Structures are given as C-alpha cells and as structure tokens.
Amino acid sequence: MSDTNPIFVGMDLGTFKTSVASSTGYRDVLQTAVGWPKDHIARTMLGRDVVFGKDLVEHRLALDIVRPFEKGSLKYVEAASTGMSADQIKRHQLATRLIIEYAVARVRPEPGRPIYGVIGVPSRASMVNKRFIMEAASAVFDGIAVVSEPFTIAYGMNRLSDALVVDIGAGTTDLCPIYGVYPSDEEQVTIPLGGDHIDEELEKTLQATYPDVQASRNMVREMKERYGFVNSVSESAVVNLTINGRPRPFDITEPLKSACRVIVEPLVEAIRDMIGKFDPEFQARLRQNIILGGGGSQLKGLDRVIEQGLVEFGGGKVTKVPDAAYAGAVGALKLAMGMPAQGWTQLRASTAATASTPTTPTTTTEKHSLAV
Structure with a gap:
C-alpha cells in the first residue's frame, strides 16, 4: 500500500x-435500511430526501423503507x-x-x-x-x-486455529471452520435461517395464541431481543399488548420459546454435518471450540442447547462472543x-x-x- x-x-x-x-x-x-419520504408532505416534514438510523423507526409510517x-x-x-x-x-x-x-x-x-x-x-x-x-x-x-x-x-478474537465460528444473523446463519489458514468456500456453509425467521414464527404463534392482539413486526422483534430464549427458564415473559387499542399484559413465554427454537434443530444439524467432514482427531478439537456470534447468539440458553445436541457425538463446548454487536x-x-x-x-x-x-x-x- x-x-x-x-x-x-x-x-x-x-x-x-x-x-x-x-x-x-x-x-x-x-x-x-434506507427510507424515502412517501410524498411531498413527508419530504417537507422530514426536511431531507433520504432517512437513515433511528429516524427509520420514529418516522416509519411516512417512509418507504428498503x-x-x-x-x-x-x-x-x-x-x-x-x-x-x-x-x-x-x-x-x-x-x-x-x-x-x-x-x-x-x-x-x-x-x-x-x-x-x-x-x-x-x-x-x-x-x-x-x-x-x-x-x-x-x-x-x-x-x-x-x-x-x-x-x-x-x-x-485471536481464535485462528481449531475453532468453528457460527454467525447467526437476521437473514442467514454462517458456519466457518478455522484451522490456521483462510478457509475455502467449499469448507464454509450458509443456511438461510436467522432472526427474521424467528420474528415471522413469533408473529404467527402470537396470532394463533391471542387472535385479537395487535403487534407490529417491530414490536415482535423487540420482544425477541429482550426476552428470547430456547431452554427452560424459571421466569415468565410478560409484555403489554393491545386489543382494540386497550393495553393488557400477556404471557408470551411459550409462544416465544416455540418461535426461538425453530432455528435450533437445523443449526445443531449443520454443526454436526460440518464437524463430521473433518478428520476424527480434528473433530474433537472443533467440538471443544465452537464460537457463537451475531445477534442470534444472544438467545438465552442457545449455547447450552447446542452442547446438549452434541453429547452423543462426544460433547462440545460453546462460547458466545463477548460483544455481539x-x-x-x-x-x-x-x-x-x-x-x-x-x-x-x-x-x-x-x-x-x-x-x-x-x-x-x-x-x-x-x-x-x-x-x-
């Protein structure tokens, strides 16, 4: 350079x-995401042609968001x-x-x-x-x-050897083995499953459980980010939702758990399949050094559930990144x-x-x- x-x-x-x-x-x-004012009234109110960041949420009704x-x-x-x-x-x-x-x-x-x-x-x-x-x-x-x-x-993270990184994003989940060199495309896996799919499932499950409840996709996403979990918990997830404009508390613990768990089985299966492609000696090292990253890594109990899914394959150790953002x-x-x-x-x-x-x-x- x-x-x-x-x-x-x-x-x-x-x-x-x-x-x-x-x-x-x-x-x-x-x-x-990017937002464009829907009409000249919105453009006059916002005072700009393109909107980014926090204003996308605050002014979303006045914007075409991509x-x-x-x-x-x-x-x-x-x-x-x-x-x-x-x-x-x-x-x-x-x-x-x-x-x-x-x-x-x-x-x-x-x-x-x-x-x-x-x-x-x-x-x-x-x-x-x-x-x-x-x-x-x-x-x-x-x-x-x-x-x-x-x-x-x-x-x-300086984990450049004997590691398996699982990056759970909103649209996709990526798996990448690390063994001291940059991995080839063939060694990496992307599965079309992530946080967006949990949001969709939670929206459907809430509608089935509480048919009259009103909840936007943004509200559903916030519920997942605040309370999302995949294992057994002692606490209940109770949120205020509206019916015909009137707020009431609702227990969303079971719908939330059901929605969050949609990614568990395909994720564990993908991890097993990837590890199984390597030599047995290297398989053991990979299982003991699995790193979860991305926003989806923050689901409570996901690291433990993955470890449970690896027990019959010799066990494993899963670590979440310290700062997913x-x-x-x-x-x-x-x-x-x-x-x-x-x-x-x-x-x-x-x-x-x-x-x-x-x-x-x-x-x-x-x-x-x-x-x-």
Missing part, C-alpha cells in the same frame, strides 16, 4: 444491522432468484450504496486521507454477490476486502490494520484475475477492489 496515513474501517454489513469500527476510534451500529439484504437477498442469493423486478433490484442496489456511504461518512474521515476497509459478507456469498458489494462501496473506499463474516469474528466489525478492522501492503495488492490481483482484466500496480490515486 503506497498511500500514507490511511484510515482503516471494519464493517459488518448485516441483514438487519450494520456495525462499523474505524482506526480513528469511531464505532456505531445502524439499521441496514432493507436491501432482507432474507439474504443480493448479499447471499442471486438477484434473479429473489423474485424482485428490475426496478426493485436497482432500488436495493442504491440502498446498499447509500448505507455504506452513510456508515463511512459517520467515521468523519479527514479530506484527502485514503480509506481502506474490510467488509464482512456471508460465508457462501458468490463472486457476483461480492462484486455487488464492492461496486456499492467503490465510491467511498480506496481499497476494500470482502471477507467471510465468521472469519472476521475469529480474527478479532461489534465482534464482526472489530475483527474486520483488525484484519484491515494488520494486512501487509503486498496483501492488498495480491487480493486485488486475484479479483482482477477472476474478472479477466489485466492488473496494474496500485497507485495512490486509483480506486481498487479487493476480494478474499
């Missing part, structure tokens, strides 16, 4: 939330399989670019200083998906590396700051080779894309 005094940025571009950390000391978490990665669309699955029209895809692409630009702008980079960033994506994101992220980020980064989200978690971004930042100059050039060369275009030496003025 020939640029001097660059700013490094680590970004976990999540389905529901994006976290960012920079070498300037800045950290933040924002919704992975979550570009909902259920993995554009970031994990191919655009053609999302069922979206060409205009919708373009709108999602624009939303992605605006989110990245907004997140980097909040780092408040000094004019003239180059910005190098590492962005985390699902384990099995295709080259098309990675290139889409790189193109969206090209306006604000002088160099980017697109890497597996679980790998950034492991890198940030920033683990991916901090690891991505650490990876960016520790990357040697030749590493950036090499990554760029591999991307260029994939795109069948000639490579040239990096200069201080040219923008370049880097993909792992």
Whole structure:
C-alpha cells in the first residue's frame, strides 16, 4: 500500500444491522435500511430526501423503507432468484450504496486521507454477490476486502486455529471452520435461517395464541431481543399488548420459546454435518471450540442447547462472543490494520484475475477492489 496515513474501517454489513469500527476510534451500529419520504408532505416534514438510523423507526409510517439484504437477498442469493423486478433490484442496489456511504461518512474521515476497509459478507456469498458489494462501496473506499463474516469474528478474537465460528444473523446463519489458514468456500456453509425467521414464527404463534392482539413486526422483534430464549427458564415473559387499542399484559413465554427454537434443530444439524467432514482427531478439537456470534447468539440458553445436541457425538463446548454487536466489525478492522501492503495488492490481483482484466500496480490515486 503506497498511500500514507490511511484510515482503516471494519464493517459488518448485516441483514438487519450494520456495525462499523474505524482506526480513528469511531464505532456505531445502524439499521441496514434506507427510507424515502412517501410524498411531498413527508419530504417537507422530514426536511431531507433520504432517512437513515433511528429516524427509520420514529418516522416509519411516512417512509418507504428498503432493507436491501432482507432474507439474504443480493448479499447471499442471486438477484434473479429473489423474485424482485428490475426496478426493485436497482432500488436495493442504491440502498446498499447509500448505507455504506452513510456508515463511512459517520467515521468523519479527514479530506484527502485514503480509506481502506474490510467488509464482512456471508460465508457462501458468490463472486457476483461480492462484486455487488464492492461496486456499492467503490465510491467511498480506496481499497476494500470482502471477507467471510465468521472469519472476521475469529480474527478479532485471536481464535485462528481449531475453532468453528457460527454467525447467526437476521437473514442467514454462517458456519466457518478455522484451522490456521483462510478457509475455502467449499469448507464454509450458509443456511438461510436467522432472526427474521424467528420474528415471522413469533408473529404467527402470537396470532394463533391471542387472535385479537395487535403487534407490529417491530414490536415482535423487540420482544425477541429482550426476552428470547430456547431452554427452560424459571421466569415468565410478560409484555403489554393491545386489543382494540386497550393495553393488557400477556404471557408470551411459550409462544416465544416455540418461535426461538425453530432455528435450533437445523443449526445443531449443520454443526454436526460440518464437524463430521473433518478428520476424527480434528473433530474433537472443533467440538471443544465452537464460537457463537451475531445477534442470534444472544438467545438465552442457545449455547447450552447446542452442547446438549452434541453429547452423543462426544460433547462440545460453546462460547458466545463477548460483544455481539461489534465482534464482526472489530475483527474486520483488525484484519484491515494488520494486512501487509503486498496483501492488498495480491487480493486485488486475484479479483482482477477472476474478472479477466489485466492488473496494474496500485497507485495512490486509483480506486481498487479487493476480494478474499
């Protein structure tokens, strides 16, 4: 890297939330969403054309809100399989670019200083998906590396050997074995299951249990984040919900547990399958070093339930990341700051080779894309 005094940025571009950390000391978490005023009245009230962050919740009734990665669309699955029209895809692409630009702008980079960033994506994101992220980020980064989200978690925790990282996001869950080198795509797994699916299940279960209750998707998500659990608990989850506009307390303990457990069986099965693909000696080490990351890792009792599911396979030990909100971004930042100059050039060369275009030496003025 020939640029001097660059700013490094680590970004976990999540389905529901994006976290960012920079070498300037800045950290933040924002919704992975963009809102556009529905009409000129909303535009006049808001005083702007595009809305981000907390204002998305406060003014959601006045906004057309786009979550570009909902259920993995554009970031994990191919655009053609999302069922979206060409205009919708373009709108999602624009939303992605605006989110990245907004997140980097909040780092408040000094004019003239180059910005190098590492962005985390699902384990099995295709080259098309990675290139889409790189193109969206090209306006604000002088160099980017697109890497597996679980790998950034492991890198940030210095767990670079004999570990299995399970990153439970809103739209997908990623599994990545770590054994001292960057894992190949074939060794990683992404399953289309995460927090969004729990929200949908909880919404349906609440409707079946209390047919007259009124609860929005945002309310359902807040219930899950505050009370979500998968094991037996001694406490009840009681929340105030409305019927015909009148608030009343409701016990949601059983509906909540039932909804949260929809991810348990497929998650345990995926862990078993991945571990089973390695040599028996390595299997034992992986089972004893399973790391849970992502927002879904915070479900109470999930680590213990996974351990119970591994008992007949020799047992295991599951550890939750200490800071689920920033683990991916901090690891991505650490990876960016520790990357040697030749590493950036090499990554760029591999991307260029994939795109069948000639490579040239990096200069201080040219923008370049880097993909792992």
